[in-house]
Amino acid sequence: MLRVDATQLLKGVLDLAVLAVLRDEDGYGYDILRRLRAAGLEEVGDASVYGTLRRLFNNGLLNSYVVPSDEGPHRKYYALNEAGRAELQSSGKVWQGFASIMEDLLRERGKA
């Protein structure tokens, strides 16, 4: 049950998580997935990351460029653009507010 919850939670914040891992460094699909997992989001699915990237790109929050590679496939890198940074900032604030409320709530419960 907990796993399902984590997945549910993830759905709501995956956009934000993807924007966050692209804040400091551009990345390609699998690279982004790896960063998310390394950060602790073990449950994140490959298809979800790929789909999210496509959607953020279509919504104009990301730029993309292809980096040719001698060995292995060409990689499509994604980068935050201005709109993406603005979105990251505003959504990030919403999330932080929400998260602190949740934290308080859970702490109250724990005391009770």
Place this chain on the structure above:
Amino acid sequence: MNLTAQDEIAVYVEGVREALAGLPAATRDELLEDLPEHLAEVLAEGGGSLYERLGPPAAYAAELSASAGFTTATPPAGERSRIAETAARHRARIDRVLRRADERAGPVLGYARASEFLALLRPAWWVLRGYLAAMAVAFMLHDHDTPLGLLPRAGDDDLAAILLLSLGILGSIWLGRRARPAGSWPRRLQRLGTGFLVIFAVVGFFEVDSAAQRDYYYTVEYTDPPPEPLSDIRDVFVYDAEGRLLVGVQLYDQHGRPIRLGDPMCDDELDSPVPIVNPGYPYCPDQAPFRAGEPSLSTAPSTGPSAGDAEQPPATPTTPAIPSPSR
């Protein structure tokens, strides 16, 4: 990136594409645009097949479309989309049946899934496709009075035919090694071409088959019957124990049937054939190969009494009596 990895990716992407049948084609194409490259990355990481790492393509597709903000589940209103939805449902059902068949047939071939085996045959199909394409081109260009052989000959030139064949096969392999065409039109065109080649192949196969059979009948028709033994015998000369030529000899087989050999004709001095008058062999005593005695018709009955009467009936019988067997 090796061939099997590419195949695995192509199969997987195709599975995802089919599972997304409910989406409009343009949206789907756009969504899947980078998927082969992305899956190549996943595969390059190692750690098992795409199927093992990402689950079934249908599940991947569901997660993908949900996270990309498309839902195949919500049916948009309108007749057109309802038809599309029905079509997608049917396609999904066919897909399920095919997948089950795929999994059932796999172990028979020694693989987990039959499609894994078929994917291995892909380069063979490329070569065959190249050959068929070359044959189709030659078929359209060649002179229709002469039948097309097995080489794609557009003219009489064998070298040009081999060149065309090589071009076809290399081109087909190149086309196969390339990733699937991205747009829906090139893809449709490729499917159309494949369909055409398959029909061309089936028709051509039966055409060649019946032509080969026809050739066989021709051979039977036009070959002379095998020469019968004794067929080149024109006359028979019988000699007795003393080496004298017997004349007026009658030959019979074990059933008492007369043995007829040669031609009852003799060439006269002018080399024109005249019918013989004396019954029995030889027809033409003059042409005897050996001349021990001097044979003549009148002396014949008395020349070889020791040879046995059975073999030597009277020299001038009007109706040849059937000789009694000597034993």
